[in-house]
Amino acid sequence: MVEESLGGVKSFRLGSFRSGVGARVATMTEGQPRILAFAGSLREGSFNRKVLRYAILGAREAGGHVEELGPEHLTLPLYNGDLEENGSFPEQVEAWRAKILQSDGLLIASPEYNHGVSGVLKNAIDWGSRPPNVFRGKVAASFGATPGAQGTARSQMNLRICLSAVNVWVVPRTVLIAHASEAFDATGELKNPRQVQALTALGRALVQAARSGLADV
Numbered sequence: 001m002v003e004e005s006l007g008g009v010k011s012f013r014l015g016s017f018r019s020g021v022g023a024r025v026a027t028m029t030e031g032q033p034r035i036l037a038f039a040g041s042l043r044e045g046s047f048n049r050k051v052l053r054y055a056i057l058g059a060r061e062a063g064g065h066v067e068e069l070g071p072e073h074l075t076l077p078l079y080n081g082d083l084e085e086n087g088s089f090p091e092q093v094e095a096w097r098a099k100i101l102q103s104d105g106l107l108i109a110s111p112e113y114n115h116g117v118s119g120v121l122k123n124a125i126d127w128g129s130r131p132p133n134v135f136r137g138k139v140a141a142s143f144g145a146t147p148g149a150q151g152t153a154r155s156q157m158n159l160r161i162c163l164s165a166v167n168v169w170v171v172p173r174t175v176l177i178a179h180a181s182e183a184f185d186a187t188g189e190l191k192n193p194r195q196v197q198a199l200t201a202l203g204r205a206l207v208q209a210a211r212s213g214l215a216d217v
Contacts, residue, residue: 033210035059036099037107038069040121046071047145047180048109050188054196055107055143055175058203064210066107069099079126093127097134105210106140106168107203112148112155117162125162135166139214141206143175143199145183151176169214171206175199 037056039048052068059066076092077083083090089097100106111118128134142159144152156174163170175198177183183190190196 033064033104033207034102035064035066035105035107035206035210036069036103037066037109038074039071039109039111040074040118040124041109041111042071042075042120046111047147047177047183048111050184051143051145051175051177051190051195051199052107052109054190054199055109055141055203055206058200058205059105059107059207060203061200062204062207064105064203064207067099067103073099074120074124076123076127079123084130087131089127089130096124097128100128100138101134103138105206106138107206108140108142108159110142110144110152110155110159112144112146112150112152115154116158117155121159122162125166129166133166135163135168137167137216139169139171139206139209141171141174141202141209143177143202145177145180147179147181149178151178169209171202171209173202173205175202 037052037059039046039052041048049071056066056068073096076096077090083093088094108121110121113119125135140163142156142163144155146152146155153176156176160170175195177190177195183192183195185191
């Protein structure tokens with residue numbers, strides 16, 4: 001469920017899984033989780049790339065190795081099956097798929113266009129899902145900012161449906177930044193410290209989820 005979170009993101013209680021498939025969740029993986037961070041917006045000065053910075057900070061604080069992708073990485077051709085030849089893809093798509101494949105977790109700042117995710121983001125997911133599906137076994141955290149009053153709530157629900165379809169486990173909390181045109185100060189920083197806290201906490205939660213093996217459930 002998507003919920004607006006301004007005061008923080010609650011931690012996972014891994015010990016609550018006691019038997020069956022869920023028992024695997026309690027086994028923590030070793031190493032530094034590789035986190036890929038990107039926004040579903042190509043606009044210069046994107047609100048979502050601004051809020052992405054805070055989640056990245058939280059992920060790094062938790063020990064994640066974070067690579068932030070610029071909008072050029074999502075500037076892909078529109079999905080067209082005719083562009084697939086003998087299991088190969090256009091060069092830009094191959095590069096995108098390789099980035100996803102090499103990651104353990106995804107930090108996604110999703111804008112809201114007409115009650116849904118951006119075409120740019122949906123197109124990138126569609127290309128990544130082509131066999132072999134490079135999203136399989138990943139964990140993700142999604143959040144977003146919008147000038148509207150709903151704070152990307154509908155976009156987040158839409159995105160979770162898409163990610164579930166490609167076998168991505170999504171952190172069950174989000175951060176919704178409404179009235180984004182008024183949310184930042186003159187230096188581009190969020191004015192509300194509770195929103196900053198919630199975004200950094202969400203970044204930390206993603207790293208915890210990546211380490212826990214939740215995507216294997």
